[in-house]
Amino acid sequence: MTQTVTVLGATGSIGTSTLDVIARHPDRYRLHAVTARSSRQALFELCRHHRPEVAVLDHAEDARWLAEALTRADVPTRVAHGEAALCEVAASAEIVMSAIVGAAALTPTLAAVRAGRRVLLANKEALVMSGALFMREVAESGAVLLPIDSEHNAIFQCLPHHHRGGLERCGVTRLLLTASGGPFRQWAPEQLAQVTPDQACAHPNWSMGRKISVDSATMMNKGLELIEACWLFDASPEQVEIVVHPQSVIHSMAAYVDGSVIAQLGNPDMRTPIGHGLAWPERIDTGVAPLDLFATGRLDFEAPDMARFPCLRLAREAMSTGGTAPAALNAANEVAVAAFLAERIPFMAIPTLVERVLARLEHGPADSLECILAMDRRAREVATAELERREQNG
Ligand code: NAD
Ligand code: MG
Numbered sequence: 001m002t003q004t005v006t007v008l009g010a011t012g013s014i015g016t017s018t019l020d021v022i023a024r025h026p027d028r029y030r031l032h033a034v035t036a037r038s039s040r041q042a043l044f045e046l047c048r049h050h051r052p053e054v055a056v057l058d059h060a061e062d063a064r065w066l067a068e069a070l071t072r073a074d075v076p077t078r079v080a081h082g083e084a085a086l087c088e089v090a091a092s093a094e095i096v097m098s099a100i101v102g103a104a105a106l107t108p109t110l111a112a113v114r115a116g117r118r119v120l121l122a123n124k125e126a127l128v129m130s131g132a133l134f135m136r137e138v139a140e141s142g143a144v145l146l147p148i149d150s151e152h153n154a155i156f157q158c159l160p161h162h163h164r165g166g167l168e169r170c171g172v173t174r175l176l177l178t179a180s181g182g183p184f185r186q187w188a189p190e191q192l193a194q195v196t197p198d199q200a201c202a203h204p205n206w207s208m209g210r211k212i213s214v215d216s217a218t219m220m221n222k223g224l225e226l227i228e229a230c231w232l233f234d235a236s237p238e239q240v241e242i243v244v245h246p247q248s249v250i251h252s253m254a255a256y257v258d259g260s261v262i263a264q265l266g267n268p269d270m271r272t273p274i275g276h277g278l279a280w281p282e283r284i285d286t287g288v289a290p291l292d293l294f295a296t297g298r299l300d301f302e303a304p305d306m307a308r309f310p311c312l313r314l315a316r317e318a319m320s321t322g323g324t325a326p327a328a329l330n331a332a333n334e335v336a337v338a339a340f341l342a343e344r345i346p347f348m349a350i351p352t353l354v355e356r357v358l359a360r361l362e363h364g365p366a367d368s369l370e371c372i373l374a375m376d377r378r379a380r381e382v383a384t385a386e387l388e389r390r391e392q393n394g
Contacts, residue, residue, distance in 0.1 A: 002030045005278075006089045008108055009099035010034035011042040013209045014122040014148070017270045018097045019050055021278060021286050029278065033089035035100070035108075040066050047077045054078050056085045087111035095278065097148070098123045101211050102334050103376050106130060110369065116141040120277040122148040122270075124228045125334070129327040130372050131231040146277040147232055151177050151225055153273035154251035154264035155233060161281075166234050175229055176253035176261070178245040179304065180205050182217040185246065189308065195347035197340065205248035205268045214337045218350050219304070223315025224333075227326050230319060237319050242312065244302040249291065267291055310351040318358065324375035325363045331379035332357035339387055349390070357383045 005022055009015045015034070022029045033054040036043045040062045047055050047070055055070075055077050057063045063081035070077050080089075086108045090096050096112035097120045098105055105123040110130075112119050114137060121127065127134050138145045147153050155177075160170045167175075183204055184192060201213040208216070215221035222242055229240050243253075251273075253263040266272045267289055275286035306312055311333075318329040336353040339345045345353065360382050366372050 002026075002028060003095055004032040004093040005029050005095045005097065006033040006035075006093035006112075007031070007097045007099065008035050008086070008090060008105065009097075009101065009123070010046055011036040011039045012099055012101065013207065014099035014270060014274070015097070016046075018099065018120075018274050018278075019046065021271050021275050021284075023050065024287060025278075025284060028284070029095070032093035035086055035089065037100075037104075038062055040069075044069050044073075047075050048073055051075065052077055054080060054085075054089050056080050056082075056089055058082065083107060091115035091117070094118060095120065097274075097277075098126070099148075101125070101209055103129060103330060106372070107369075110134065110137060113137045113143045113145070114141050116143050118144040118146065118277075120146050120148050120274070122274075124149055124224050125330050127231055128224050128227045128330050129376065130366065130369070131227065131326065133366060133369065133372065135231055145232075146280055147228075148270070148273045148277050149225060149228060150268070150270065150273050151252040152228060152232055153276055154178075155229065155254055157264045157276065158252070158254035158262040159233070167239060171257045172254050173239070173257050174255040175233060175235055175240045176243050176255060177222065177225060177229055177240055178243050178248070178250050178252050179219065179222045180216070180248045181244045181246055181302070181304075182219060182221075184217055184308075185244065185305075187308075189348075192308070192348055193346060197343065200340070200347060204246075206270075210341060211334070211337055214340060214350075215333070218311045218347070219309035220311035220315065220333050220337075220350070220354075222304070223311050224330070226312075226315055227319045237316055242304045244304050246300055246302075247296060247298070249296050249299060265291060311354070314351060314354055314358065321363055322366075323363045324361075324366045324371065325358065327366060327372050327375045328358055328361050328363065328379040329354060331376045332383045335380055335383035335387070344387065345390065353383060353386055353390075356386055 031052040035056040037058045067079040090108040090112040095118045098109040099122040106126040200217040248268040269288045271286040318325040332354040336350040
């Protein structure tokens with residue numbers, strides 16, 4: 001029996017890797033829908049090649065363009081646009097890959113969760129923003145939530161099948177979250193002041209979208225992943241240890257009370273966790289090359305440098321404040337990263353801006369989607385005002 005799949009964010013790095021794995025298994029998977037924000041030409045090529053039933057873009061004008069192009073090319077894909085259409089395709093396939101970048105993934109991913117789907121969670125921002133609410137919705141709907149972020153997918157593979165209900169119950173004492181350290185792991189603070197967007201996006205091990213590449217360079221990515229791990233595995237922040245491992249061959253580990261440490265290894269290629277999520281509890285070929293340990297040679301480990309990477313501290317603080325603080329952290333970071341990519345602020349202004357925004361906001365409980373989205377908007381306003389103030393002061 002084939003299963004239907006919707007890929008949210010199909011034109012991105014995770015989206016195209018997902019389509020690559022799906023195309024290897026036409027006997028197992030049938031593409032229901034693909035979505036993108038505005039890259040209509042790329043979405044057109046995907047539709048021509050993969051022939052989904054539906055394609056969704058953000059704006060009506062792009063959707064009209066795509067519909068005409070598809071008609072001319074004799075491709076029968078139906079075209080829709082806007083958030084309601086996004087939520088509809090998210091709720092109507094058996095498997096949903098959540099690979100939109102940023103807070104924009106929250107509403108459609110929750111739509112998939114509420115429909116009780118198998119949700120492959122690559123996007124981390126949605127869970128960071130809405131942790132408790134998101135996990136409650138998963139429990140209530142019976143959705144099957146499978147982590148795709150490579151570290152969390154690794155931890156999932158290192159835990160016993162039935163790990164819900166707390167780590168202690170299955171004898172796990174710590175989760176060891178590995179980090180490559182990004183492209184600037186060994187750079188001096190003076191050098192960090194000069195970093196350009198292209199340098200920040202040139203990750204040594206992984207090829208990824210620009211936003212997550214900058215997050216890896218500031219290590220905010222690891223901060224967001226710490227919060228993600230706490231929610232996914234019902235862990236306290238103290239139970240999650242960050243271990244810098246520059247080769248990115250061990251994708252993360254679980255430490256047990258008897259002294260065992262279980263690790264998941266592989267080449268740094270997102271098709272491994274994607275294939276794992278698609279087929280779980282079975283295993284399928286993903287096209288990933290076998291790991292050559294002799295070529296790898298060695299595995300190194302270091303403690304993270306908290307002084308050089310203040311984003312790690314900011315994320316830990318937001319998680320211990322709780323409530324709407326992680327949503328504010330995420331929103332401020334999205335604004336700061338966009339400003340850095342647009343060359344409006346230097347690299348080291350990213351953590352400074354995030355810290356200023358967090359200090360200016362009051363945090364309360366995050367018990368409804370409305371209050372989470374309200375904090376997201378408010379933090380973006382404050383961050384934008386901070387940026388303008390910075391520019392006015394020269
Ligand atoms: P990307 O920038 O390559 O692709 C993003 C996709 O989302 C595109 O299809 C884009 O059209 C769509 N999109 C962007 N903004 C949108 C909006 N406002 N509304 C609707 N669609 C929108 O990003 P990526 O690197 O593939 O990352 C996607 C997500 O997966 C991120 O949350 C990232 O943190 C996470 N992730 C990525 C990797 C990786 O290796 N790339 C690894 C782990 C986790
Ligand atoms: Mg990751």
